[in-house]
Amino acid sequence: MKDQLSALIDGELEIDSADHLIASAKAGGELKQCWAHYHLIGDAMRGEMNTHHSLSSRVMGALENEPIVFAPNRLQERTDMVSAPETRLTATRSGKFWSIAASVAAVMFVGVMVLQLNQTEELMPVEIAQSVPTEYLQAHQAAAPNGAAYYIQTASFTESK
Amino acid sequence: MLRFIGALFLSLLSISSLAADDAWLNLQKSAYAARELNYQGVFVYQNGKQKSSVQITHMNNAGREMTRNVVLDNNTQASSSQANQPREVYSQGNDIVIMRQNNQKMVIEKRRGQNLFPAMLPTDLRAIKASYSATLGAKEYIAGREAQMIDLVSNDALRYSYKIWTDTEYGLLLKMTLVDSKNKTLEQIEFTQLSTLNSQDVNWFQPKIDVSKSYEMQDKTAVNHVDSDWIVAELPVGYVKVDHRALVVPGKATPVDQMIFSDGISSVSLFIEPLNKGMRPKTGRMGIGSTNVCAHVMDGYQITVVGEVPPATVMQIAKAVSFKKQTAANK
Numbered sequence: 388m389k390d391q392l393s394a395l396i397d398g399e400l401e402i403d404s405a406d407h408l409i410a411s412a413k414a415g416g417e418l419k420q421c422w423a424h425y426h427l428i429g430d431a432m433r434g435e436m437n438t439h440h441s442l443s444s445r446v447m448g449a450l451e452n453e454p455i456v457f458a459p460n461r462l463q464e465r466t467d468m469v470s471a472p473e474t475r476l477t478a479t480r481s482g483k484f485w486s487i488a489a490s491v492a493a494v495m496f497v498g499v500m501v502l503q504l505n506q507t508e509e510l511m512p513v514e515i516a517q518s519v520p521t522e523y524l525q526a527h528q529a530a531a532p533n534g535a536a537y538y539i540q541t542a543s544f545t546e547s548k
Numbered sequence: 549m550l551r552f553i554g555a556l557f558l559s560l561l562s563i564s565s566l567a568a569d570d571a572w573l574n575l576q577k578s579a580y581a582a583r584e585l586n587y588q589g590v591f592v593y594q595n596g597k598q599k600s601s602v603q604i605t606h607m608n609n610a611g612r613e614m615t616r617n618v619v620l621d622n623n624t625q626a627s628s629s630q631a632n633q634p635r636e637v638y639s640q641g642n643d644i645v646i647m648r649q650n651n652q653k654m655v656i657e658k659r660r661g662q663n664l665f666p667a668m669l670p671t672d673l674r675a676i677k678a679s680y681s682a683t684l685g686a687k688e689y690i691a692g693r694e695a696q697m698i699d700l701v702s703n704d705a706l707r708y709s710y711k712i713w714t715d716t717e718y719g720l721l722l723k724m725t726l727v728d729s730k731n732k733t734l735e736q737i738e739f740t741q742l743s744t745l746n747s748q749d750v751n752w753f754q755p756k757i758d759v760s761k762s763y764e765m766q767d768k769t770a771v772n773h774v775d776s777d778w779i780v781a782e783l784p785v786g787y788v789k790v791d792h793r794a795l796v797v798p799g800k801a802t803p804v805d806q807m808i809f810s811d812g813i814s815s816v817s818l819f820i821e822p823l824n825k826g827m828r829p830k831t832g833r834m835g836i837g838s839t840n841v842c843a844h845v846m847d848g849y850q851i852t853v854v855g856e857v858p859p860a861t862v863m864q865i866a867k868a869v870s871f872k873k874q875t876a877a878n879k
Contacts, residue, residue: 417759420759420762421757421759423763424757424759424763425757427656427763427764427765428647428656428755428757428763431645431656431658431765432638432640432645432753432754487593487595487665487668487724487726487735487736487737487838487856488595488735488838488839488856489815489856490664490665490666490667490668490737491593491600491602491664491665491737493617493637493639493644493646493659493664494600494602494617494619494635494637494664494665522797522798523817523819523841523852523854524836524839524841524854526795526797526806526817526819527808527815527816527817527854527855529659
């Protein structure tokens with residue numbers, strides 16, 4: 388059932404033959420949630436991202452009001468699920484060098500020490516060895532390779548000890 | 549006799565310059581190979597004590613680069629007894645989509661970026677040629693592939709050097725290490741498994757959905773490119789300012805000034821923020837693997853410099869910061 392739903396969203400399945408899916412998705416439960424997830428992820432992968440609240444409500448709104456958007460990509464090729472047209476023929480060239488840390492910054496946070504916050508007793512300067520600014524390491528790695536790289540990793544994401 | 553020695557000298561000279569050309573040619577080929585070939589493998593990244601394995605699938609589908617990275621040993625902050633779903637990173641052209649688990653939620657994060665490992669070398673090598681020399685080293689086997697080592701040595705002490713291994717057949721970058729002036733490895737990334745991908749099937753480019761978890765898109769963090777009154781009087785040779793932004797850090801009342809300096813290869817970030825009430829000033833210097841951090845306090849501001857560069861470089865930048873004029877915040 389989920390596979391069929393995925394196929395419907397990808398435009399592989401004719402909407403006419405998917406009445407049962409749409410009915411189930413509308414009825415709620417697991418399939419409805421799955422439907423929302425597929426759309427959220429599909430939108431992110433296609434580069435049509437909005438903020439999460441507007442996306443979720445848009446998807447769910449569509450589910451309630453406008454059954455016609457159920458197969459938004461049905462006329463497009465299968466590969467459009469994964470490729471925005473404007474990104475075609477990009478990036479086999481690049482003028483920037485990536486440091487090793489930067490080349491994996493999206494995959495993992497490079498840095499092992501955790502920032503110690505809220506120590507308010509006495510405000511004597513502390514050696515940074517005890518208090519490494521994690522968010523700065525992340526911001527550096529995220530921004531370093533390319534001045535035009537518009538991304539920052541959330542600082543609430545702390546990893547390992 | 550003199551003529552003979554002269555001829556010998558000339559021929560040695562041309563051999564060595566040919567070898568340098570070969571080294572640059574290898575790097576050039578490697579830069580293209582990472583972007584144009586279809587491959588799948590596992591690489592291990594190591595920095596200081598941190599070590600992590602990642603499965604990578606890369607395809608160039610008629611000019612569109614598609615990559616999936618899945619972290620294989622995700623021992624993150626799992627608070628429950630259940631292991632977190634592995635972090636997955638999908639990239640297509642310059643778009644990067646990250647799927648990661650945060651407690652019971654799956655967070656979808658989107659970034660703009662360029663290429664990930666192993667596409668680290670630029671196809672235009674001119675900037676590197678200005679500050680580094682390349683020579684061919686020995687051949688060895690890495691992940692079952694024959695590899696040519698290339699020494700990329702920094703021309704001064706303001707940046708680290710690299711060793712790069714490329715596949716002798718396909719040119720793909722197989723291994724790369726960052727080494728300090730004593731030839732000690734600070735950071736390393738290396739394929740442990742690698743094979744070419746022969747199918748044009750793109751089904752792998754699709755996250756697995758776990759319906760027991762809810763998914764949400766992370767809010768975009770606004771990045772404002774700014775110009776402030778902070779100046780860095782004397783930058784280390786070869787480094788230029790490439791960006792200046794107001795960084796919004798969760799939990800901080802005011803945005804942090806972030807300036808980014810680069811020599812085309814190595815880069816350094818400078819962070820400046822006012823020392824607000826309750827903030828503990830930080831001073832000193834430390835290194836974590838390849839990363840050096842230098843912090844000091846100036847006129848009520850916390851200055852922090854971070855970069856994958858030698859200690860001298862971060863210290864020089866930290867000391868060269870000054871404010872153009874007095875403001876209310878400084879009083």
